[in-house]
Amino acid sequence: MVGGGLAGLAGTIRIAEAGLSVDLFSMVPVKRSHSVCAQGGINAANDIARQQGYSEYEHFDETIYGGDFLQHQPPVYEMVHWAPKIIDLLDRMGVPFNRTAESQRDLRLFGGSLYKRTHFAGATTGQQLLYALDEQVRRWEAQGKVNKYEYWEFLWPVLETDDTGRRCVGIVAQDVRTMQIRAFRAEAVVIATGGCGMIFGKSTNSVMCTGAAASRCYQAGAWYANGEFIQVHPTAIPGADKLRLMSESARGEGGRVWVPRTKADRRDPRDIPENQRFYFLEEKYPKYGNIVPRDIATREIFDICVNQGLGVGGGNMVYLDLTHLGREYLELKLGGIIEIYRKFVGEDPALVPMKIFPGVHYSMGGLWTQYTAKDDLRGMAMGAANSMMTNIPGLYAFGEVNYQYHGANRLGANALLSCIFDGLFCGAGVANYVLEVVTTTSARLDQSIYDAAARQQQEIIDRLINARGTESPYQIGRELGEEMTAASTVVKSEQRLLQAIEVLQLLQGRYQSIGLSDTGMWTNQNLSYARALGDMLKLAEVILQGGIDRKESRGAHYRTDFPDRDDANFLKTTVAKYDRDTDRPDIFLEPVETGLVPPRARTYGKVAASTDTTRPTETVSV
Amino acid sequence: MVPPTTEALQARSVRFRIKRQDGPGRPWRWESFDVPVEPGANVISCLQWIAANPRTVDGRDSSPVAYDAGCLEEVCGACTMLINGQVRQSCSCLIDQYAPKDGDVMRLEPMSKFPVVRDLMVDRQRLFHALTRTKAWVPIDGTYHLGPGPQDTPQRQQVRYKLSECMSCGCCLEACPQYKLEEHESRWDKAFIGAHAISQARLFNEHGTGNVLASDRLDAMIGPGGVSDCGNAQNCVKVCPKDIPLTESIAAIGRAVTIHSIRKFFTGK
Ligand SMILES: Cc1cc2nc3c(=O)[nH]c(=O)nc-3n(C[C@H](O)[C@H](O)[C@H](O)COP(=O)(O)OP(=O)(O)OC[C@H]3O[C@@H](n4cnc5c(N)ncnc54)[C@H](O)[C@@H]3O)c2cc1C
Ligand code: SF4
Ligand code: SF4
Ligand code: FES
Numbered sequence: 001m002v003g004g005g006l007a008g009l010a011g012t013i014r015i016a017e018a019g020l021s022v023d024l025f026s027m028v029p030v031k032r033s034h035s036v037c038a039q040g041g042i043n044a045a046n047d048i049a050r051q052q053g054y055s056e057y058e059h060f061d062e063t064i065y066g067g068d069f070l071q072h073q074p075p076v077y078e079m080v081h082w083a084p085k086i087i088d089l090l091d092r093m094g095v096p097f098n099r100t101a102e103s104q105r106d107l108r109l110f111g112g113s114l115y116k117r118t119h120f121a122g123a124t125t126g127q128q129l130l131y132a133l134d135e136q137v138r139r140w141e142a143q144g145k146v147n148k149y150e151y152w153e154f155l156w157p158v159l160e161t162d163d164t165g166r167r168c169v170g171i172v173a174q175d176v177r178t179m180q181i182r183a184f185r186a187e188a189v190v191i192a193t194g195g196c197g198m199i200f201g202k203s204t205n206s207v208m209c210t211g212a213a214a215s216r217c218y219q220a221g222a223w224y225a226n227g228e229f230i231q232v233h234p235t236a237i238p239g240a241d242k243l244r245l246m247s248e249s250a251r252g253e254g255g256r257v258w259v260p261r262t263k264a265d266r267r268d269p270r271d272i273p274e275n276q277r278f279y280f281l282e283e284k285y286p287k288y289g290n291i292v293p294r295d296i297a298t299r300e301i302f303d304i305c306v307n308q309g310l311g312v313g314g315g316n317m318v319y320l321d322l323t324h325l326g327r328e329y330l331e332l333k334l335g336g337i338i339e340i341y342r343k344f345v346g347e348d349p350a351l352v353p354m355k356i357f358p359g360v361h362y363s364m365g366g367l368w369t370q371y372t373a374k375d376d377l378r379g380m381a382m383g384a385a386n387s388m389m390t391n392i393p394g395l396y397a398f399g400e401v402n403y404q405y406h407g408a409n410r411l412g413a414n415a416l417l418s419c420i421f422d423g424l425f426c427g428a429g430v431a432n433y434v435l436e437v438v439t440t441t442s443a444r445l446d447q448s449i450y451d452a453a454a455r456q457q458q459e460i461i462d463r464l465i466n467a468r469g470t471e472s473p474y475q476i477g478r479e480l481g482e483e484m485t486a487a488s489t490v491v492k493s494e495q496r497l498l499q500a501i502e503v504l505q506l507l508q509g510r511y512q513s514i515g516l517s518d519t520g521m522w523t524n525q526n527l528s529y530a531r532a533l534g535d536m537l538k539l540a541e542v543i544l545q546g547g548i549d550r551k552e553s554r555g556a557h558y559r560t561d562f563p564d565r566d567d568a569n570f571l572k573t574t575v576a577k578y579d580r581d582t583d584r585p586d587i588f589l590e591p592v593e594t595g596l597v598p599p600r601a602r603t604y605g606k607v608a609a610s611t612d613t614t615r616p617t618e619t620v621s622v
Numbered sequence: 623m624v625p626p627t628t629e630a631l632q633a634r635s636v637r638f639r640i641k642r643q644d645g646p647g648r649p650w651r652w653e654s655f656d657v658p659v660e661p662g663a664n665v666i667s668c669l670q671w672i673a674a675n676p677r678t679v680d681g682r683d684s685s686p687v688a689y690d691a692g693c694l695e696e697v698c699g700a701c702t703m704l705i706n707g708q709v710r711q712s713c714s715c716l717i718d719q720y721a722p723k724d725g726d727v728m729r730l731e732p733m734s735k736f737p738v739v740r741d742l743m744v745d746r747q748r749l750f751h752a753l754t755r756t757k758a759w760v761p762i763d764g765t766y767h768l769g770p771g772p773q774d775t776p777q778r779q780q781v782r783y784k785l786s787e788c789m790s791c792g793c794c795l796e797a798c799p800q801y802k803l804e805e806h807e808s809r810w811d812k813a814f815i816g817a818h819a820i821s822q823a824r825l826f827n828e829h830g831t832g833n834v835l836a837s838d839r840l841d842a843m844i845g846p847g848g849v850s851d852c853g854n855a856q857n858c859v860k861v862c863p864k865d866i867p868l869t870e871s872i873a874a875i876g877r878a879v880t881i882h883s884i885r886k887f888f889t890g891k
Contacts, residue, residue, distance in 0.1 A: 094759075094782075094826070103774055517683065522644065
C-alpha cells in the first residue's frame with residue numbers, strides 16, 4: 001500500500017482483514033497525511049433526508065449531475081449505496097460525529113444538494129476520520145499484520161513480463177532520512193497517494209501533494225485519465241505559502257457570499273447597508289443560492305472580480321459572511337475553520353466578514369482504472385479482482401489519485417466517501433487478486449528483477465546529486481505553479497494552453513541543467529524535491545494537453561473558445577499514455593458508461609441577476 | 623488567481639538564527655539567514671525562501687534547512703519546533719506577530735525531547751509508540767456492516783471531540799519536566815508515557831465500545847512510566863495548541879488508576 005491517507009488506511013484494514021499482510025508506505029507518518037485537512041464532512045443518505053424524499057438514488061443522481069455526466073455510473077451507484085454503511089462503521093470506530101439534542105448524528109447542508117446529507121465532526125471531519133482509521137491500522141500493526149514504512153517515498157513500480165503479459169510485482173522506495181533505496185516484493189501494489197495541487201504552486205493541498213507518485217506510474221506505463229479536470233474551490237484565504245481553505249460547510253451552515261454593489265467601495269463591510277450588497281449567488285441561483293457546486297461558484301466569483309471589477313476594494317476577493325450566525329453556533333459547527341481564519345488572518349469571522357478567493361483544491365483526474373459492472377449496471381461486482389486496477393495488472397489506484405466517481409466536478413463531501421469506499425470495497429478485490437489470480441508469487445521471482453529496478457532509481461538519484469547546473473529546482477517549481485495557475489484553472493483557451501505548453505518545454509529544458517545546493521546523502525530534502533519536480537513537469541503536460549484536446553466546456557473545465565458542453569464529441573474520458581519515444585503524452589478518448597441516467601442540461605436553475613453579465617469571455621492571467 | 627496585495631509591500635527583512643545539525647551524533651552549530659518577509663509570512667514560508675536561497679548572513683553558501691511540514695494550517699502536527707525558545711507549530715507562526723520590526727531575530731531549534739534526524743527535523747516515533755502502549759483504539763469486530771455505534775449525547779460528544787483533536791505534535795512532551803529524551807526503543811516502555819497518551823486513554827475509555835479495553839489501558843498507566851510519573855507541573859496544558867484539557871485527563875486517569883489498583887488488590891484481576 002503506497003499512501004496512508006483515508007484511501008490507503010481503509011484499504012490496509014480491509015486487506016489485513018482478509019488475512020494478508022500489508023506493507024504500508026508513506027512519505028510522512030500516516031497520521032499526518034493530507035486527509036487530515038478535510039473539514040466539512042462526508043455524504044450519505046440518512047433517515048431524515050429519506051423522509052423528505054431523498055435516497056441513495058438522489059445521492060447518485062446529484063453526484064452524476066454535479067460531475068456533468070463524465071463519470072462512469074456503475075461505480076458511483078455502488079459507492080452511494082455503501083455510504084450509509086460507511087458512516088455506521090466510522091461511528092463504531094469512535095468518530096465523534098456531531099450530535100443532536102436527542103443524541104442522533106447531526107447533519108448539514110453541502111454544495112449541490114437541497115437535502116441535509118453531510119455528516120460531520122466539527123469542522124475537522126477529515127482529521128477525525130483519518131485518526132479513526134489510523135487507530136485501526138495501529139491495532140493491526142500491533143498484531144503484526146501491517147508493517148509501516150513511514151518517511152519512505154515511492155519511486156517506481158517494479159514490473160515483470162512473462163508469457164501471460166506484464167504485471168506489477170513490487171515497488172522501489174527510498175527512505176527520505178537515510179536516502180537508502182530499496183526494492184520491495186509484493187503480489188499487488190495499491191497507489192493511494194492523493195492529489196497533485198503542488199503542480200499549481202499554491203493550493204489548498206498539503207506539501208506532499210505533488211502528484212509525483214502518479215506521474216511515476218504514468219511514466220512506467222499506467223494510463224492517466226481526465227487530467228484537465230482540476231477543481232478550483234471558491235473559498236480559500238490567500239497566503240504566502242498556501243491557500244487555506246474555508247470549507248463549503250461555511251456556506252452549508254448559512255454563510256453568504258457578497259460584494260459591495262459599488263466598485264472599489266472602501267467602506268468597512270459592516271458599514272455597508274443590506275441594499276448596497278450584491279449577494280450574486282443567491283440572486284442568480286435562487287434555488288441553490290450559496291450552495292451551488294464549486295465550479296459554478298468559482299466561475300461566478302472570478303467573473304465578479306476579474307470581468308466586472310466588483311471585487312472587495314477593487315481586488316480579487318469577495319466576502320464570505322458568517323457574522324449573522326452567532327458566535328456559539330459558529331464555534332460548535334465550524335470551530336476548526338474559524339480558528340484557522342483567526343490564526344492566519346488575525347480577524348474574527350464572528351465579527352467581520354471573511355475575505356476569500358478561489359484556490360486550486362482537488363484533482364478529479366487521476367490514474368485510469370477499471371471495474372466490473374453488475375449486469376444491470378446498478379453497481380459493481382463485489383470482490384472483482386479488477387476493481388480500481390490500472391491498465392497494469394496488479395497495480396491499483398485508490399482515493400484522490402483514482403480518476404473515478406467525480407467526473408468533471410466533485411461535489412463537496414464526496415471525496416472522503418470515495419476514498420474510504422475505494423479502500424473497503426476495492427480492498428476486497430485486491431485480496432481476491434492476490435489469493436485467486438496471482439499464480440507465481442513474487443517470492444519466486446528472480447532477485448535480479450528487483451536489483452535492476454533499484455539500480456535504475458539509484459542512477460536517477462545519482463545523476464541529480466552529481467548535476468552541476470545553475471538552475472534552482474525551487475525557482476522552476478515556482479514558475480511551473482504560476483504558469484499552470486494562470487493558464488489552466490478557472491478559464492482556459494487553446495491559445496493560452498499552447499503558450500503554457502511552450503513555457504513547460506522551456507522549464508523541462510532548464511530542469512536538465514539544475515544544480516542542488518545540498519549534495520549530501522542524509523535527509524536531503526533538496527534532492528527529494530528536485531526528483532519530484534521532474535515528475536511534476538511530466539504530469540503538468542498531461543493536464544495541459546488534456547485541456548487542449550477537450551474542445552468543450554464541462555464542469556471544472558471551462559474553455560472560452562468552446563463555451564458549451566459537447567456530448568456528441570466529448571462525453572468521453574481523456575486517457576493519456578506516456579510515449580517514451582517523444583517523451584510526451586499520447587491522448588485517446590474513451591466512452592463513458594452513462595447507462596443509468598441520461599445526460600441532461602446542467603443549469604442549477606440559473607436566472608439573470610440584477611447586474612448580470614454573461615460568463616467570462618476572455619482568458620485573464622492573474 | 624492570487625489576489626494582488628492592495629497595500630504597497632513593506633519590504634523588510636528578519637534574521638533567522640537556526641540551530642543546525644547534519645545528522646544524529648553530529649556536532650551542532652548556529653547559522654543565520656536574512657529573509658525578506660511579506661505581510662502574512664510565517665516560519666515555513668521563510669524556510670522555503672531559505673531553501674531557495676541558502677546563503678548565510680556572512681555570505682557563505684550553505685544548504686537548505688531540513689524541516690518537517692505537511693498541512694501548513696496547524697492540523698497535522700508535523701512542523702513542531704522551538705521558536706524563540708517556545709515549542710509550537712511553525713506553519714501558524716506569523717512573522718508579523720513574532721518579529722514585527724525590520725531586523726528582528728527569530729531563533730529556530732529542533733525539539734529537544736526527541737532525537738534529531740537533521741536540523742529542525744526530529745524522530746517522534748516514541749510518541750506513536752505510546753499510542754500502541756495505550757491501546758488507543760476501539761476494538762471493533764471488523765468492517766462488515768453491523769449497524770451504528772453506541773449512541774452519544776451531545777455533551778459527551780463534545781468532550782470526546784476535544785480530546786480527539788490531539789494531533790500528536792508533541793508540544794506537551796517538550797514542555798514536560800518529567801518527559802526525558804530516550805533514544806533507544808528498548809527504554810520506551812518504562813519511560814514516562816506523556817500527557818498526550820494519558821489523554822488518549824481517557825478518550826477511548828469514554829467510548830462505549832472502547833471501554834472494553836479500559837482495564838488494559840489502566841494497566842499501562844500503573845507502574846513505571848505511567849500516570850504517577852506526572853509531577854503535576856501543568857506545563858503541558860499551557861502549550862497544547864489544540865487546548866486539550868490535559869490536566870483534567872491526567873486527574874481522571876489518575877483517579878481511575880487508583881480505583882483500578884484497589885480492585886486489582888482485592889480481586890487479583
Ligand atoms: C483543505 C481541504 C479540505 C477538504 N475537505 C473535504 C471535505 O470536507 N469532504 C470531502 O469529502 N473531501 C474534502 N477534501 C478532499 C479530501 O480531503 C481528499 O481528496 C482526500 O483526503 C484524499 O485522500 P487520499 O487518501 O486519496 O490521499 P491523501 O490523504 O492525500 O494521502 C496520500 C498519502 O500518500 C502518501 N504519499 C504521497 N506521495 C507518496 C510517495 N511518493 N511515496 C510514498 N507515499 C506517498 C502521503 O504520505 C499520504 O500518506 C478536502 C481537501 C482539502 C485540501
Ligand atoms: S502535568 Fe504532568 S504531564 Fe503535564 S507537564 Fe506536568 S508532569 Fe508533564
Ligand atoms: S495533547 Fe496537545 S500538545 Fe500534546 S500532542 Fe496532542 S495536540 Fe500536541
Ligand atoms: S504543517 Fe501541519 S501543523 Fe504545521
